[in-house]
Amino acid sequence: MKPFDIHSPKWSRRKFLTRTGSAGFGITGMASALTNLNLMQNASAATTGMNMGEYKALVCFFLGGGCDTNNLLIPIGSHPGRANYEDDRRFVAVSENDISNAGTELDAPSAANQQYALHPSCQSMAQMFNDGELAMVANCGTLAVPIPENVSLNEYNATIKPIQLFSHSDQVNEWFSSIPQNPFVSGWAGRVANLFRSAPYGDPAPDGQGINKDSVASMLITAAGSTDLLVSPGGTIPQYAVSRAGAISLVGYGTNYSSAVQGGAYTNNSAGRRLQAFESVINYEHEHIIEQSYADVLKSARENEALIGAATNVADSAADGPFPSDNYLETVFLNTYNGRIGTNFTVATQLPADVQEMLITCKLIAGRECLGNTRQVFFMNKGGFDNHADINDLLPGLLSDVDAIVACFNEAMKALAQYDSAFDYNMATMFQASDFNRTWTPNTSGTDHAWGTHVFIAGGAVADANAGGSKIYGKFPELAIQGANDIPGNNNRGRWIPQISTDQYYARLAKWFGVSSGDLEAIFPNLANGFSSPFDPATNLDFIGLT
Amino acid sequence: MKKIAIFALVTIAGLAVFFLFPRSSKSPATTPETDPVAAEEQEKDHASHAGAPQPVYNPAISIVGRKPYKTGITNDQRVQQDKKGRNVVMEAVKIANGLHSEDSAPEEDLEYIDQILSFYRLSFQRNPVAADNRMVMKALLGENPGNLVVFPFDHPSLDSTGQLLDRWGTPYFFHPLSGTKMEIFSAGPDKTLNTPDDIAWAERDGKPLTGREEIEDDQLDAKP
Numbered sequence: 034m035k036p037f038d039i040h041s042p043k044w045s046r047r048k049f050l051t052r053t054g055s056a057g058f059g060i061t062g063m064a065s066a067l068t069n070l071n072l073m074q075n076a077s078a079a080t081t082g083m084n085m086g087e088y089k090a091l092v093c094f095f096l097g098g099g100c101d102t103n104n105l106l107i108p109i110g111s112h113p114g115r116a117n118y119e120d121d122r123r124f125v126a127v128s129e130n131d132i133s134n135a136g137t138e139l140d141a142p143s144a145a146n147q148q149y150a151l152h153p154s155c156q157s158m159a160q161m162f163n164d165g166e167l168a169m170v171a172n173c174g175t176l177a178v179p180i181p182e183n184v185s186l187n188e189y190n191a192t193i194k195p196i197q198l199f200s201h202s203d204q205v206n207e208w209f210s211s212i213p214q215n216p217f218v219s220g221w222a223g224r225v226a227n228l229f230r231s232a233p234y235g236d237p238a239p240d241g242q243g244i245n246k247d248s249v250a251s252m253l254i255t256a257a258g259s260t261d262l263l264v265s266p267g268g269t270i271p272q273y274a275v276s277r278a279g280a281i282s283l284v285g286y287g288t289n290y291s292s293a294v295q296g297g298a299y300t301n302n303s304a305g306r307r308l309q310a311f312e313s314v315i316n317y318e319h320e321h322i323i324e325q326s327y328a329d330v331l332k333s334a335r336e337n338e339a340l341i342g343a344a345t346n347v348a349d350s351a352a353d354g355p356f357p358s359d360n361y362l363e364t365v366f367l368n369t370y371n372g373r374i375g376t377n378f379t380v381a382t383q384l385p386a387d388v389q390e391m392l393i394t395c396k397l398i399a400g401r402e403c404l405g406n407t408r409q410v411f412f413m414n415k416g417g418f419d420n421h422a423d424i425n426d427l428l429p430g431l432l433s434d435v436d437a438i439v440a441c442f443n444e445a446m447k448a449l450a451q452y453d454s455a456f457d458y459n460m461a462t463m464f465q466a467s468d469f470n471r472t473w474t475p476n477t478s479g480t481d482h483a484w485g486t487h488v489f490i491a492g493g494a495v496a497d498a499n500a501g502g503s504k505i506y507g508k509f510p511e512l513a514i515q516g517a518n519d520i521p522g523n524n525n526r527g528r529w530i531p532q533i534s535t536d537q538y539y540a541r542l543a544k545w546f547g548v549s550s551g552d553l554e555a556i557f558p559n560l561a562n563g564f565s566s567p568f569d570p571a572t573n574l575d576f577i578g579l580t
Numbered sequence: 581m582k583k584i585a586i587f588a589l590v591t592i593a594g595l596a597v598f599f600l601f602p603r604s605s606k607s608p609a610t611t612p613e614t615d616p617v618a619a620e621e622q623e624k625d626h627a628s629h630a631g632a633p634q635p636v637y638n639p640a641i642s643i644v645g646r647k648p649y650k651t652g653i654t655n656d657q658r659v660q661q662d663k664k665g666r667n668v669v670m671e672a673v674k675i676a677n678g679l680h681s682e683d684s685a686p687e688e689d690l691e692y693i694d695q696i697l698s699f700y701r702l703s704f705q706r707n708p709v710a711a712d713n714r715m716v717m718k719a720l721l722g723e724n725p726g727n728l729v730v731f732p733f734d735h736p737s738l739d740s741t742g743q744l745l746d747r748w749g750t751p752y753f754f755h756p757l758s759g760t761k762m763e764i765f766s767a768g769p770d771k772t773l774n775t776p777d778d779i780a781w782a783e784r785d786g787k788p789l790t791g792r793e794e795i796e797d798d799q800l801d802a803k804p
Binding site: 194196198199200201202203421422423472477478481482483523524526528 | 707710715757758759761772
């Protein structure tokens with residue numbers, strides 16, 4: 034990545050502050066310290082007495098690069114698309130034999146000719162689907178206005194479409210903003226955070242009264258660096274970036290600042306004096322607004338570091354948390370990952386980076402009381418899906434990782450529900466997104482950028498809505514070149530026009546999360562552009578309840 | 581005295597002839613410098629002498645002088661209109677006609693294509709909305725909101741499906757990273773993409789990117 038050019042004319046001061054809010058937190062997090070044990074105690078005590086019974090978390094699992102979900106959700110058996118799948122996808126088609134051997138067929142309660150399977154690498158996810166804990170939404174993507182099936186070329190050309198379809202960064206931004214016809218301003222989760230910012234939320238507050246009223250930290254947390262999903266309007270709610278290890282501490286002061294702090298006081302050595310001086314400096318009052326803002330961010334980062342440290346401590350320490358043994362969640366992750374992938378890892382640091390990102394996310398959910406938010410949005414990313422080449426070599430491994438991460442999340446949430454009386458399995462929901470789907474027909478060894486994709490959602494709230502077993506939501510596309518869902522006049526590669534917009538998909542999640550019906554169009558303005566209601570049974574999006 | 585009068589008369593007559601009947605000159609619209617067809621011929625001759633492939637652009641351009649340019653630029657003599665009403669960016673076409681010249685290195689081919697794309701970006705602020713070679717070339721050939729032609733439709737490196745081939749006959753691979761960044765790859769002499777002899781118009785961490793190993797290292801991801 035090129036170094037950030039602050040002098041670039043494309044970056045206004047306002048834009049810089051808005052888009053780099055988390056970077057500021059991240060950087061200053063590194064430059065800040067959790068040295069004061071009193072801060073930790075205060076962090077734990079800050080939320081004492083708050084009602085966490087209404088807690089809900091959304092975890093965005095982003096598959097960076099554009100996952101080929103044509104090979105994630107696969108037609109099998111007598112599905113009318115199976116023949117085309119084999120004919121058109123040719124060497125990238127997954128054989129029914131491989132699916133049968135892996136046992137990833139889905140027990141979708143649908144007509145006999147609508148049989149599906151997940152990729153053979155997704156055995157845990159298939160089991161979760163069949164248990165009702167994971168649902169799929171078919172052919173979802175960025176849309177400004179609905180585009181009907183069988184649209185003519187002239188109608189298609191005249192339709193307002195997302196800006197710069199098929200380009201990575203534009204489509205990623207548009208999946209996050211959900212306003213794809215306009216330049217990026219804010220992420221939809223950032224807009225929700227802005228809505229919840231004033232407590233009690235709503236006036237009157239029919240649905241979400243008291244949301245985040247005891248908040249002591251940002252409800253927007255990313256384990257994968259700054260993300261536009263969590264950019265709030267004007268940067269009013271900064272996103273907080275955590276490392277895989279949790280809070281980021283200063284380097285050079287020993288483990289837990291043991292070289293600089295002992296017995297709650299600074300040590301009488303260079304490390305102690307340096308740290309004391311550093312903390313004194315950031316407590317100075319400044320006349321210059323920028324200098325003061327910088328100092329405020331530093332202080333805020335120190336406080337957040339304390340809070341994050343306290344929260345992860347709840348998950349790691351049997352004495353301070355609900356779990357029967359130390360590092361219990363790490364054990365859950367290790368057991369699940371080893372069981373799924375066949376590794377023999379013994380400590381969490383051996384797990385792949387993206388699995389550790391999910392681990393810290395789950396730890397922060399376990400330690401949620403320290404952060405004081407009854408609503409939290411987490412973000413994590415797994416890259417590598419831009420498989421223009423060698424897709425048959427790469428995709429199975431990538432999807433195995435995805436499968437393991439989803440399984441780890443699911444098992445961790447079940448374990449937390451088992452031991453934490455204030456937590457229910459249905460309080461945390463994972464939702465998946467990606468740049469776009471990939472072309473139906475392959476190139477010489479991979480597939481290229483396309484549009485409408487299949488996404489999955491997982492968690493206890495999904496299980497509540499799918500008590501009888503899950504199903505395919507939305508409308509599965511006709512898998513045919515120049516068919517009802519292919520972009521007209523588009524080189525016969527099979528790029529599906531989404532029939533479910535990101536707004537419809539997210540609106541269900543936002544409603545479950547506590548956004549009132551009256552505010553949904555403020556968060557997702559394109560819903561007013563003629564899309565069917567995501568709450569109308571005919572839209573087929575009831576993959577999660579509304580409360 | 582008579583001689584002086586005759587000399588004066590001849591001088592005046594000479595001056596009158598000079599000013600009243602100036603030496604005929606070509607109009608600006610048909611000077612070689614501004615006449616795209618003539619310039620094209622000149623290019624062709626040059627290419628022919630150089631022994632290079634002879635990419636020619638001969639869409640029967642009808643020069644109509646300076647026309648208002650639909651995408652915002654007016655009175656730009658670099659943009660001419662052909663018979664079909666398309667706005668032809670002459671400089672871009674000229675660059676396209678120099679593509680794959682034997683005088684240039686294969687790496688320069690990618691730079692040429694990026695220069696052609698830059699003419700498109702100059703007008704629309706963004707690259708073509710395109711996911712692959714055909715879609716990119718369609719846009720460069722004029723299927724865009726301004727009917728702007730920045731690539732000649734009869735270029736010898738275009739195949740029958742509208743794809744732009746590299747000098748070894750393999751379609752270039754276009755990879756849209758963002759609205760303004762388009763990576764371009766040539767499969768190289770072995771005609772197979774993602775092999776070490778690939779040639780890339782791309783960079784990672786500010787450094788030019790070439791070859792399969794580096795590409796795989798980076799996974800070609802766009803980080804969210």
